[in-house]
Amino acid sequence: MDIKSKLSNNLSKLPKYLFAEIEEIRNKLIAQGVDVIDLSIGDPDLPTPSPIIEALYEAAKDPANHKYPSYYGMIQFRKAAAEWYFRRFSVEFDPSKEVIALIGSKEGIAHIHWAFLNPGDYAIVPDPGYPVYNGATILAGGIPYKVPLKEENNFFPDFDSIPEEIAKKAKIMFVNYPNNPTSATATYEQLEKAVWFAKKYEIILCSDLAYSEIYQGNEKPISIFNIPSAKEIAIEFHSLSKTFNMTGWRIGFAIGNEDIVKGLGSIKSNVDSGVFNAIQIAGIRALQPDMEKYVEETRKTIENRKKNLTKALEEIGFKVYSSNATFYIWVKNPEGFSSKEISTLLLNKTGIVVTPGNGFGEYGEGYFRISVTASDERIKEAVERIKNTKIL
Ligand code: MLT
Secondary structure, eight states: OOGGGGSOHHHHHSOOOHHHHHHHHHHHHHHTTOOOEEOSSOOOOSOOOHHHHHHHHHHHHOGGGGSOOOSSOOHHHHHHHHHHHHHHHOOOOOTTTSEEEESSHHHHHHHHHHHHOOTTOEEEEEESOOHHHHHHHHHTTOEEEEEEOOGGGTTOOOGGGSOHHHHHHEEEEEEOSSOTTTOOOOOHHHHHHHHHHHHHTTOEEEEEOTTTTOBSSSOOOOOGGGSTTGGGTEEEEEESTTTTTOGGGOOEEEEEOHHHHHHHHHHHHHHOOOOOHHHHHHHHHHTSGGGHHHHHHHHHHHHHHHHHHHHHHHHHTOOBOOOSBSSEEEEEOOTTOOHHHHHHHHHHHHOEEOEEGGGGOGGGTTEEEEEOOSOHHHHHHHHHHHHHHTOO
16 A cells, blocks of 8 residues: 555645754764764753752652643643743733643644634744744644745734735734744834734734743843733743753643633643643742753853854854844855755765754745754864865
């Protein structure tokens, strides 16, 4: 039987997941003996703070935690999430109704589409953007409307460019600031515009705030709920992955409008069985105020790495988009190179893996993304290799 021909139409429409493709290329090179420096996926090299690991260890020993978790998450975890959120953004949420635990924010971002899209409905997704917005829209039978993020607009959507008939047929839309992949941040006024647009066209506004704690300098990114009335139409996705170096743990939460949270919860209860209780208990530990000192350390490390690498790239002759958030550097392709060409060249000539901008959508063409999630030594080594191959 030709199994491939049996794949669902929706799945057949999807390209291979960007980072799965990159992983395959990287593993092939490693198997050939290449000393690969992987600066592609945003996967922190720094360890999870030890109190979180200890909390997991203790919780994992307790048989009470070996049973099915609650579908919405332990109330203690949701309470810790709401309290953390309040300390950080000064907006109150009811943990019993307005917060839900996620198996990482990617899971919630994917499932929200299933909760609200009917076949043929539009989802307004940023381009370039985190590939899950587009992929999950298609899997749910929806149609992605890709709104370009252009450098001249500081990589923020021009909502006025969205045709009225699309806006009227859109059910959900995504904003993501601090932004992946461009590293851009959004102002209060920009987010206010997003809320205004979503309210005008009655669109569920999904804010992906996975990078809220990864900022440089003193200006803290804000939440969509810092815009009054956003709670009428919005949900926000938070992740413990990037904040506490916990990508492999798979834990995050969504917070927002009660009915939107409920819709997401209905999907989740049908398709997954929640987050392992011991991981939620470790998550509660992560969300305590005393963990902030670890996050501050992480921020300092990333700030230094970004500063040093940006300087080195500029000295070599690359043009870099200057930003104060995320652990990504968004670099312009050198003259005459496409995103794929420069990424392939870096890979073959230097063993450095970066992410081609067009992997995030057609408007990512012209750029590539570097993630500073490798040690200072490896980043220095990467710079030396680029210098020695005289790409520019
Ligand atoms: C990224 O590198 O863009 C993300 O970390 C990938 C992911 O979260 O799945």
